[in-house]
Amino acid sequence: METFQHDVLIVGGGGAGLRAAIAIARDHPDVGVGVISKVYPMRSHTVAAEGGAAAVISPTDSLDDHAYDTISGSDWLADQDAVEILVENASKELLQLEHWGCPWSREPDGRISVRPFGGMKLERTWYAADKTGFHLLHTLFQTSLKYDAINRYDEWFVTSLIVADGRCQGVTAIEIRTGEMHPIGARSVILCTGGAGRVYPFTTNGNIKTGDGMALAYRAGVPLKDMEFVQYHPTGLPGTGILITEAARGEGGILVNKEGRRYLQNYDLGQPLDINDPNHPQKQTMELGPRDRLSQAFIKEREAGRTFEGPDGDYVHLDIRHLGEREIDRKIPMVRELAVRYVGIDPVHKPIPVRTVVHYMMGGIDTDTNGATSLPGLFAAGECACVSVNGANRLGSNSLTEILVFGARAASVAVDQAGQVPPPSNQLLTTSARSQEMKLKATLLHPNGGSDTVSGIRTALQETLEEGAGIFRDGATLERTCASIAQLQDRYEKLSLVDTSRTFNTDLVAALELGAMLEIGEAIAHSALARTESRGSHQRTDHPDRDDDGFLRHSLAFRGEGDPTIEYKEVTVTRWPPSERVYGRA
């Protein structure tokens, strides 16, 4: 068995992971760094982000405004010290990307251009047309190629964290091409594995977003924080769930129900201005309200019978016709490309059908503001982490900024940690990998005549989560969801695969991903059941009010033998005491 060793090992090659890798290779050339990813880095889901990345750049804007918008958007559940770190470092990170070649869209004079985004008081969203994530990821990937010090393990799947002497000392992983298990030792490990939208049936997230890193930490005893907060994006294409960016509304697009009414005015999001009014679109108003409120409004409209019915579910119209072909092609070309291709509608001439769709996990691995977890040697950054800057609802365009700021930050602390501990012993590494290999051979790869399948259990998980832990939740349904996830976990314990081959076994990868998805589903459902209030994206119909006395706190889900234990910890409030979230009212 071949073993590998690095000072710092990064799991995940998306925006957070590559930013961390470059930070180490550039600033600490003597530190050995490995990047392990289940896909080639440029396939990572950062690639699919569209609208932009937030950072204060305009002279009329201020860091305090960006912080306040983020905190109010989070329904006061964000940690304010973390938010301050985010906004202070935001423009520096986006400028760094510019210096590495990112093609940010420009003003005629050559300066960076910014656009309005939901829940933001001013234009502060940097963008590269509407393929911001794509350009950001490829810029980082191509820049990372400059550094020979970065050792990549492309298409390797991590099966466990190696924990000994009370600290994380590496991972065990399957090289997917050969099916061989190897240990990779490290003095510190940074998880940058992204989100878990695939635990729901209808999501903007790619096939790879299965919460693997969150589950690795959870199994190692690190709590998952605020998992009940799941962001539904208000504008996905019916059928596929493909995202139509919020930038479409930032540029002036409007949402209309089947009666032709801009229905958001019914939901305390302000009054609409005429689309020809020079002040349209109004910031933090109507279509530029926050995602949680817009998605909830969609459900209410549907209950009132004012949405369109289609073969792929109910929908409303996103109308951008008034922008005109020129502006659409210049600023949001991908919106047009996607609508034409996947629903056969050219938005220059017709409104786009859209519906709510699972998009982002506000929750994740509990970390401090340096990305450190409660397990020494283990760090996390990006969507898989909960630092927390997003609280109960993330504002659009804060997450690309977050992966850069906290990816770089975790890297520097992980380097410090690596310098303080010895490398893991070879014996520890080989023993860990052998035991993982034996476990696989005794479970998933051991034929037992059972008829259950990966997709059977996965579909059941997705359905029960949507049923119990969707946009609106209540205690009784959540209890049923918790119970059915426990049953699905029992089924998973007995699962054996048809495909037991070694070479590029995607059924095995899917089964390992499903194991992670069940852990994530459990944490979401139990955290949602325990939070008997409504806040941000977590709306309990049986507890409709926000309860700051009881729940201005982060939930922490600890994995147990049976159900997880849910504990709480205080939210950090620095300068902005909790108050009402106000949109569209002066």
Added chain:
Amino acid sequence: MPEQTVLEVYRYLPDEETEPRFQSYEITYRDSWVVLDALDHIKTEIDPTLSFRWSCRMGVCGSCGMTVNGEPKLTCETFIRDYNTETIKIEPLAHFPVIRDLVINMQDFMEKLPTVSPWLITDEDKPLEAGEYLQTPAQMARYKRFSMCINCMLCYSACPVYGLNSLFTGPAALALAERYNLDSRDEGTQERSDVVTAHDGIWRCTYVGECTKVCPKDVDPAGAIQMLKLSYALDWAKSLVLPGRGR
């Protein structure tokens, strides 16, 4: 309206077989289905052993390139309804070793890409405090098209030169070299010239233009390679006329 068709899928399981074969799957598909939907349907409902790569299913991650009825395609953008043939033949991308089923080995590209230095090269590091490099929309327009490459490998699969000689640097990597050469912020054109103009670099391209035809993101690698030829030839000519300048 649901309709039926047959997918003839290339199967190769090196653990068990020495030779590839084709396996037919009868499927009922909907009008909205792309080829990738059908493959996912086969994997989840009929045969979990079928292996292929995919993720974003919206044409931006570049994972799901395959050969569909003889043509290289991104299967998440290729609709079944557009094929009137009795069966649809799905094979791995041509010109690459096959790892298993529809999964190709693209290590060759991963090793070639860094050789063209696809990153911004500047003579001096500009400090962040100095702000952004100014770049007008017109300056950006010069290279933007070549920056849209998703590394899906369709162009290598279509390139007859690469098919005959895998040493050729190839369309996507060269287009990325030109993307940086044309960037007003970049000063690395000379640094890239050794690899780009080497024996297996731009001069291998016979301008068949297949790469541009199959590119799903309209990158025009063939155009990029012609531009590279022109600019490096001009540099070379200048160096003859004005010794000490150019290359």
